[in-house]
Amino acid sequence: MGASWIHGIKNNPIYQLAQTGNIHTLKTDYDWIEVYSRGKFLSDREQEAIDQRLENILEQAGNLRGQREQQGQEDISLKSAIEQIINQLDRPFSTQQLQELNYALNTTIEHEYAADIANLSLYYWDDSEEMAGGDVLFPKGYGQIVDLLMPGLDLRLNQVVQKITYSDQGVIVTTNQGDFFSEKVIITLPLGVLKKGVVEFSPPLPPRKIRAIDRLGMGVLNKVYLQFPEVFWDRETHLLGYVGKGGEWAEWFNIYRYTQQPVLLGFNAGEYGEKN
Numbered sequence: 001m002g003a004s005w006i007h008g009i010k011n012n013p014i015y016q017l018a019q020t021g022n023i024h025t026l027k028t029d030y031d032w033i034e035v036y037s038r039g040k041f042l043s044d045r046e047q048e049a050i051d052q053r054l055e056n057i058l059e060q061a062g063n064l065r066g067q068r069e070q071q072g073q074e075d076i077s078l079k080s081a082i083e084q085i086i087n088q089l090d091r092p093f094s095t096q097q098l099q100e101l102n103y104a105l106n107t108t109i110e111h112e113y114a115a116d117i118a119n120l121s122l123y124y125w126d127d128s129e130e131m132a133g134g135d136v137l138f139p140k141g142y143g144q145i146v147d148l149l150m151p152g153l154d155l156r157l158n159q160v161v162q163k164i165t166y167s168d169q170g171v172i173v174t175t176n177q178g179d180f181f182s183e184k185v186i187i188t189l190p191l192g193v194l195k196k197g198v199v200e201f202s203p204p205l206p207p208r209k210i211r212a213i214d215r216l217g218m219g220v221l222n223k224v225y226l227q228f229p230e231v232f233w234d235r236e237t238h239l240l241g242y243v244g245k246g247g248e249w250a251e252w253f254n255i256y257r258y259t260q261q262p263v264l265l266g267f268n269a270g271e272y273g274e275k276n
Contacts, residue, residue, distance in 0.1 A: 008131025114219025
């Protein structure tokens with residue numbers, strides 16, 4: 001119900017672990033989608049038109065980025081850039097076309113980066129790399145990977161870390177249940193915990209790490225599972241899309257395909273994710 005996918009299986013160590021442990025995975029095909037709009041499902045041709053319109057807008061956004069960088073102009077949000085492009089079109093978009101573009105931006109970009117395009121940088125929103133090979137999902141959960149790594153490990157749960165004291169001689173981790181010593185420690189605290197400073201570091205973290213923690217932001221991608229008495233949608237499709245007035249509840253994942261249970265998984269990102 002939490003983490004579900006391996007994003008990119010080529011040369012991915014998580015996928016290699018899954019293969020080593022003979023853990024069952026199933027492929028996700030994001031192109032296998034039925035998009036619902038104006039009381040009906042869109043045809044393949046209509047869906048292709050939405051994809052092409054998105055591609056054209058992002059290409060123009062890339063051109064605008066290049067121009068602004070060349071002229072030494074300050075960064076702006078991706079939303080501001082797209083609004084500039086739309087306002088300068090020779091043939092304005094219809095209301096329906098704008099809704100379809102918002103749907104495409106939401107499901108393609110905002111869900112991917114867990115943030116509204118108003119909070120994404122025009123210069124750097126796509127400044128990242130991803131692993132190739134497609135995505136797969138664990139029908140029986142990501143916990144199988146943890147179980148595979150567990151043998152030989154001393155796992156302690158329900159302990160609240162309060163302080164981390166480190167030096168050349170080793171590290172002491174202080175929890176609400178005592179102190180633990182180790183030669184080395186890998187710290188994977190969530191960014192929100194680091195921002196709140198609820199864990200004390202002795203000596204304090206170096207300034208460059210403090211600056212990085214302060215400047216980094218966190219996205220929101222909420223997942224909502226709905227179980228129905230029976231399946232009323234196409235059992236074979238991977239995804240269901242909904243073109244509404246905004247980006248709320250725009251994308252649903254067909255869990256039935258993986259578990260044979262009448263369940264849909266809805267996504268909400270950014271502002272909508274914070275509300276729902």
